[in-house]
Amino acid sequence: MSDSTRREFFERAGQAVCLTTLVGAAGLVVRRSWALDAWAIDPNRCVNIRLGVNGPQSVCQKCAETCVLSLSAVRAVNDHSQCGRCCICPAYFDVQSTVGPDGLPSKKLCPRDAIVRQPIGEVDPYDPLNNYYEYLIDEEKCNGCGRCVMECKDPAGLGSIRLEVRYDLCLRCNRCSIAEECPETALQRCGADPQPRSPLVSAHA
Amino acid sequence: MRPQAEHCWKLSRSLAIARRPIGASGRWRRRERVFSSPASLVLFCTFILGAVLGSTLASTSAAQEVNYSRPVAAAPQPESIGADYQLPAVQHVPPRGQGQYALDVVLLVAAMAAVAYACHRGRRRMLVTATTLLALGYFGFWRQGCVCPIGATQNVAASLADPTVGIPWVVIAFFFLPLGATLLFGRVFCGGACALGAIQDVVVLRPVQLPLWVDRWLGKFRYVYLAAAVWFAVQPAPARDFIICRFDPFIGVFRLSGTPWVIGVGVGLLALGTFIGRPYCRFLCPYGGLLAVVSRFAWRAVSITPDREIDCRLCSTACPFGAIENCRASRTACLACARCFASCPRQHAVWNGETACNIGPAPLVELSPPPREPEEVLV
Numbered sequence: 001m002s003d004s005t006r007r008e009f010f011e012r013a014g015q016a017v018c019l020t021t022l023v024g025a026a027g028l029v030v031r032r033s034w035a036l037d038a039w040a041i042d043p044n045r046c047v048n049i050r051l052g053v054n055g056p057q058s059v060c061q062k063c064a065e066t067c068v069l070s071l072s073a074v075r076a077v078n079d080h081s082q083c084g085r086c087c088i089c090p091a092y093f094d095v096q097s098t099v100g101p102d103g104l105p106s107k108k109l110c111p112r113d114a115i116v117r118q119p120i121g122e123v124d125p126y127d128p129l130n131n132y133y134e135y136l137i138d139e140e141k142c143n144g145c146g147r148c149v150m151e152c153k154d155p156a157g158l159g160s161i162r163l164e165v166r167y168d169l170c171l172r173c174n175r176c177s178i179a180e181e182c183p184e185t186a187l188q189r190c191g192a193d194p195q196p197r198s199p200l201v202s203a204h205a
Numbered sequence: 206m207r208p209q210a211e212h213c214w215k216l217s218r219s220l221a222i223a224r225r226p227i228g229a230s231g232r233w234r235r236r237e238r239v240f241s242s243p244a245s246l247v248l249f250c251t252f253i254l255g256a257v258l259g260s261t262l263a264s265t266s267a268a269q270e271v272n273y274s275r276p277v278a279a280a281p282q283p284e285s286i287g288a289d290y291q292l293p294a295v296q297h298v299p300p301r302g303q304g305q306y307a308l309d310v311v312l313l314v315a316a317m318a319a320v321a322y323a324c325h326r327g328r329r330r331m332l333v334t335a336t337t338l339l340a341l342g343y344f345g346f347w348r349q350g351c352v353c354p355i356g357a358t359q360n361v362a363a364s365l366a367d368p369t370v371g372i373p374w375v376v377i378a379f380f381f382l383p384l385g386a387t388l389l390f391g392r393v394f395c396g397g398a399c400a401l402g403a404i405q406d407v408v409v410l411r412p413v414q415l416p417l418w419v420d421r422w423l424g425k426f427r428y429v430y431l432a433a434a435v436w437f438a439v440q441p442a443p444a445r446d447f448i449i450c451r452f453d454p455f456i457g458v459f460r461l462s463g464t465p466w467v468i469g470v471g472v473g474l475l476a477l478g479t480f481i482g483r484p485y486c487r488f489l490c491p492y493g494g495l496l497a498v499v500s501r502f503a504w505r506a507v508s509i510t511p512d513r514e515i516d517c518r519l520c521s522t523a524c525p526f527g528a529i530e531n532c533r534a535s536r537t538a539c540l541a542c543a544r545c546f547a548s549c550p551r552q553h554a555v556w557n558g559e560t561a562c563n564i565g566p567a568p569l570v571e572l573s574p575p576p577r578e579p580e581e582v583l584v
Contacts, residue, residue: 011502014501014502015388015502015504017502018388018498018499018502019388022381022384022385022388022499025361025365025381026377026381028365029361029364029365029372029377030374030377032364032368032370032371032372033371033372033373033374033377034371034372034373034374036300036301036373037301037306037352037373037375037376038300038301068460068462068463069460069462070462080292080293081280081282081292082280083280084280084281085280085281085286120286120290121286121287121290122287132281132286132290134293136293158279158280160280166298167298167299167300167301168298171349171350171351171460172301172351172352173351173450174351174352174353174356174357174359174360174376174447174450175356175446175447175450175451180446185442189371189373190300
């Protein structure tokens with residue numbers, strides 16, 4: 001066997017080995033493939049959404065603090081079809097604060113003042129308790145700290161506000177820094193169909 | 206009034222102290238924290254009083270009928286809110302569509318095809334530069350570095366080790382397509398499609414040649430890094446870590462945010478890269494290590510000259526990456542940047558259409574002898 005044919009033989013053999021390895025590995029991996037590449041918060045794992053942690057002082061702020069973006073891609077989202085439209089919303093007002101002359105708590109809960117409250121429907125100007133209120137979250141201000149999410153849940157609220165990944169902002173980091181820091185591994189790479197509004201499995205104790 | 210006052214007292218006590226829902230419907234229990242102060246308690250008592258009075262008066266006068274049944278256990282819907290209230294759009298944004306992922310993959314393939322064409326057929330550095338800049342813009346600053354094949358190595362390793370770890374199909378495509386392209390045409394991914402390579406390629410200003418042994422030995426570190434990355438990726442879930450992504454030096458530059466010291470390393474590598482060509486690609490990139498192994502068996506290797514070597518060594522001095530040894534391109538080290546073409550005299554002669562200058566033996570030019578000075582003028 002001359003030198004050039006030997007060289008050619010090794011080259012062909014190497015090509016065959018590489019090709020086999022690549023195709024084999026690809027075949028193994030493809031069976032576990034997902035359609036989407038997105039991070040989603042599992043509401044039943046998030047300590048702010050899930051029930052069991054009490055009070056704004058024990059709020060988990062990892063979503064606000066650890067995202068690589070300066071303003072986190074995780075934001076609070078109010079699903080208006082689930083909102084109780086309370087007059088004294090525990091996610092809007094700091095219900096621990098003193099009550100002002102109008103009968104409403106004097107302080108707001110959101111440290112960034114990102115929630116806008118306005119009466120809707122047929123407004124009764126004399127009795128604030130007789131009105132429905134709409135709570136719009138200003139997504140430009142919200143940084144996903146989770147205080148309102150912590151408050152709007154059983155027994156005070158209906159759980160309409162949840163933390164969600166905003167897919168127009170999320171960079172889909174391969175190694176999500178929030179997921180690395182999440183105490184409950186609530187932020188997970190979602191599969192074929194992300195369902196951030198899935199119902200909570202546990203009731204409040 | 207006596208029974209109502211008593212009712213109020215019981216309510217306040219059970220709400221503020223026992224924190225227990227009142228009544229079978231549990232309709233008051235969402236108020237419990239509101240009544241921590243006396244003023245709100247008074248307000249609430251008035252509220253209850255009004256409700257009871259209203260309900261008693263309702264039988265006699267329909268005009269007094271007021272719905273005081275909030276707070277409610279279920280969310281009020283637009284028909285009960287009235288006044289033609291429209292639900293505002295919930296601020297959901299759907300995840301990135303399949304079409305956009307497909308666009309990423311198509312652009313990756315197109316970039317590698319452009320570099321392969323430039324290196325094997327077109328023989329133009331210009332095309333590689335254009336591809337590099339586009340890749341830097343799109344994969345780097347627009348998509349902000351994710352997804353990239355370098356990090357995808359860890360996803361593939363984790364997915365192979367742990368069957369429960371899913372992997373998006375776009376990550377699979379980004380991992381295997383450059384390897385396949387390398388098996389065909391050499392490291393065309395490194396040449397123009399890689400955003401991390403592109404950002405280093407644009408800062409290569411005054412490259413110096415490293416001694417060959419330094420290049421070789423520092424290049425071994427890629428495999429150490431690759432082994433460490435795979436090792437951390439195949440750990441079970443709590444200990445799993447993607448160190449390539451954690452210590453990616455240029456992602457912070459793309460995003461203009463991130464861990465300060467990692468950005469510092471990235472900027473330092475870029476500064477180093479002005480005189481040592483692409484230090485991350487040559488000495489650190491784990492995926493580059495994989496590509497180097499595969500490129501040894503590439504179907505088509507990059508040839509420096511279009512026809513025959515004249516061993517002028519101009520290409521060796523032009524290559525910033527030390528990929529030309531003894532006037533021949535090393536398949537594994539060549540990053541398919543096409544810089545050597547620009548410096549090759551044969552390339553200029555054969556490829557740039559300058560055949561008029563005739564590369565064969567130089568035609569003899571009859572040099573006329575210098576005019577002789579008249580010597581015996583004054584004699």
